Structure formats: C-alpha cells, structure tokens
Amino acid sequence: MTGRAKIIGTGSYLPKRILTNKELEKIVETSDEWITTRTGIRSRRIAGAGEETSKMAAQAAIKALTMAGVTARELDMIIVGTITAEMVMPSCACLVQKEIGAENAFAFDVSAACSGFAYALEIADRYLKNAPDMKILLIGAETLSARVNWQDRNTCILFGDGAGACVVTGSKDENGLLASQLYSDGRLWQLLSLDAVPRRYCPVVDYKTIPDRDSFCDGSAFNMVGKDVFKHAVREMGDAVENLLKREGITVDDIDLMIPHQANIRILKSLAERVNLPFEKVYTTIQKYGNSSAASLPIALDEANREGRLQKGDLLLFSVFGGGFTWGVVLLRW
Numbered sequence: 001m002t003g004r005a006k007i008i009g010t011g012s013y014l015p016k017r018i019l020t021n022k023e024l025e026k027i028v029e030t031s032d033e034w035i036t037t038r039t040g041i042r043s044r045r046i047a048g049a050g051e052e053t054s055k056m057a058a059q060a061a062i063k064a065l066t067m068a069g070v071t072a073r074e075l076d077m078i079i080v081g082t083i084t085a086e087m088v089m090p091s092c093a094c095l096v097q098k099e100i101g102a103e104n105a106f107a108f109d110v111s112a113a114c115s116g117f118a119y120a121l122e123i124a125d126r127y128l129k130n131a132p133d134m135k136i137l138l139i140g141a142e143t144l145s146a147r148v149n150w151q152d153r154n155t156c157i158l159f160g161d162g163a164g165a166c167v168v169t170g171s172k173d174e175n176g177l178l179a180s181q182l183y184s185d186g187r188l189w190q191l192l193s194l195d196a197v198p199r200r201y202c203p204v205v206d207y208k209t210i211p212d213r214d215s216f217c218d219g220s221a222f223n224m225v226g227k228d229v230f231k232h233a234v235r236e237m238g239d240a241v242e243n244l245l246k247r248e249g250i251t252v253d254d255i256d257l258m259i260p261h262q263a264n265i266r267i268l269k270s271l272a273e274r275v276n277l278p279f280e281k282v283y284t285t286i287q288k289y290g291n292s293s294a295a296s297l298p299i300a301l302d303e304a305n306r307e308g309r310l311q312k313g314d315l316l317l318f319s320v321f322g323g324g325f326t327w328g329v330v331l332l333r334w
C-alpha cells in the first residue's frame with residue numbers, strides 16, 4: 001500500500017501545573033475517593049501563563065518535527081483539532097504556523113470536540129492519497145481549564161489541558177493508516193455542549209492562583225448529561241470498532257494496542273470488554289492527565305511511542321468519542 005498516512009514523528013506538551021484530586025476537594029464538594037473510583041483520574045494538568053492552546057500546540061509540534069526529521073518550512077499543511085482555541089479568528093493552526101515558522105503550509109482548525117485528532121488524521125489521509133509527498137502536521141490541543149465551570153463538580157473534575165502532535169506523510173510501504181471510519185450525530189448535541197463564547201471572558205488561569213476558587217472562570221456554559229454520554233460512548237465506539245474490524249477482515253486478537261480518547265477509565269474498561277480486547281492492550285493516560293479532549297489521543301500516542309510501547313509492524317486502533325456527538329475509529333500499522 002502506498003500513499004496513505006504514515007506517522008513519522010510524535011510530540012506532546014503538558015502544562016507544568018499538576019492539579020490533584022485533593023486540591024479539587026478545596027474547590028468543589030467532592031473527594032479524591034469519588035473521583036478516582038468514578039473516573040480513574042488522580043490528577044490533571046492546568047495551563048498557566050504562556051501555555052495558551054496555540055503555545056502548547058507549537059511546543060508539541062516542534063517535538064514531533066524533530067522526531068520526524070522534518071523542518072517547519074517543509075510542511076505543506078497544518079490541522080489542529082481543538083474546541084478551545086484562544087481566538088475564534090485566526091485559527092489556532094495559523095497561530096501555530098507563525099509560532100514554528102511553517103510559512104509554506106496552509107493551516108486550519110477542525111472542530112470535532114474529543115474526536116478532533118481522528119478527524120484531522122482522516123482529512124490528512126485523504127490529501128495524501130492524491131499527493132503522497134505532502135508533509136502534514138496534525139495537532140490536538142486544548143485549554144479546557146479556561147472554559148469549564150469550576151463550581152460545577154459534575155464536569156470540572158474531569159478535564160485537563162495539553163497538546164499532542166504528529167507529522168504524517170504518504171506511506172511508501174505497508175505501514176501507515178489502513179482503514180478508518182468517522183461518524184457524527186448532531187441530533188444528540190444537547191447531551192454534551194460548550195457555549196461558543198464564554199459568558200464572561202476567561203483568561204487562562206495563572207497556576208499560582210489555584211486552588212483559590214474565586215480566581216476561576218464561572219461563566220462558561222459547559223453542559224453534560226454524564227450518564228447518557230457514558231452509555232453512548234461505550235455503545236458507539238464499540239459498534240465502530242466491531243464494524244471496522246469486520247469490514248477489514250481482522251479479528252480483535254490481531255490488535256496489538258488500542259489508543260483511545262481518554263474520558264473515563266470505566267468507559268475504557270467497558271469498551272474493552274464490549275469488543276473482547278484484554279485491558280492490558282488499552283493504553284491509558286487518564287490517571288495523570290484527565291480528559292484533555294482532542295489532545296488526549298495524540299498525547300497518549302506520543303507517550304506510548306517514546307516509552308517504546310509501539311513496535312514497527314504493530315496493529316494499532318484509535319477510538320474516539322466526543323461532543324456533537326462525533327466519534328470514529330482508525331486502524332493503522334505502525
């Protein structure tokens with residue numbers, strides 16, 4: 001197979017500030033025990049000054065470019081999956097372009113919530129079919145701490161900030177993206193939504209002010225019907241994985257590692273059980289970073305890669321689910 005997307009470098013950036021469950025106990029009526037047992041999350045990262053979405057994205061991008069041995073000037077396209085760009089215009093991708101000096105690329109954002117990175121990968125793959133020499137930078141980056149309501153314990157305990165990136169180009173061998181399928185269902189938008197414009201402008205919080213609850217933005221309308229999102233996530237991701245494997249004539253035993261969107265450890269365990277994948281084959285970062293929406297998958301991918309968990313020839317599954325609803329699955333050979 002030639003011309004399909006092959007990942008040739010990965011990178012990630014996590015904010016320095018770690019916010020633990022114990023600290024959250026001082027902000028909202030919650031407990032370390034509740035958060036750990038219901039979500040698997042023990043801590044999350046919170047962006048501070050100089051760690052705006054585009055800045056973190058650029059840092060992750062530089063690491064991915066270095067690993068790929070590609071210069072910023074060689075890039076043809078930049079796609080950023082994000083729902084928390086610091087500006088509506090210009091796009092986060094244009095700010096990254098400026099930051100890293102990728103003057104020969106065109107750049108745009110993809111808004112698909114937690115599925116943003118998989119959507120970006122699919123778009124890149126379609127371009128590469130026609131132009132396999134293109135060098136494309138894909139990023140998932142989020143600053144959810146600036147948008148969640150820090151007085152709402154149902155949601156604020158879940159999210160974290162960060163960025164992950166990868167460089168892709170057309171594959172010249174049998175490695176690379178093998179198959180993918182994306183989905184959306186806008187009829188269910190009200191189960192998980194975030195206002196386009198905060199009701200009150202929320203600058204990125206300065207890490208020194210945490211955990212002073214008065215310093216947090218409380219004007220953002222982050223709406224989530226957690227139990228319904230949970231059920232849909234397991235069902236839709238499960239169906240998507242099963243349908244893709246069936247279509248490609250592959251069994252779940254052939255999969256070496258699943259790297260899913262990191263939303264809740266119970267969602268990931270239910271998904272693994274649903275598709276009969278041993279949980280040891282599911283890569284998780286949720287314990288350390290919480291749910292960083294579009295950033296979670298590329299951060300996990302970079303960590304798995306740098307830990308040596310990915311061997312050449314391994315069969316990987318990416319599985320995503322997020323607001324919209326949006327979801328999807330990607331099968332690739334490393």
Ligand code: UT7
Nearest residue numbers: 029030031034038114153154157226227229230263264322
């Ligand atoms: O990327 C996609 C984004 N979102 C998701 O993936 C979220 C998917 N959903 C979930 O992960 C889970 O539904 C949650 C973790 C959000 C909630 O877990 P749950 O087991 O569904 O709990 P629940 O909403 O049914 O709440 C159970 C109880 C309630 O109290 P009562 O009514 O039983 O007295 C809540 O008020 O837990 C209470 N509760 C909390 N207690 C302590 C809710 N949040 C908290 C909290 N600390 N942070």
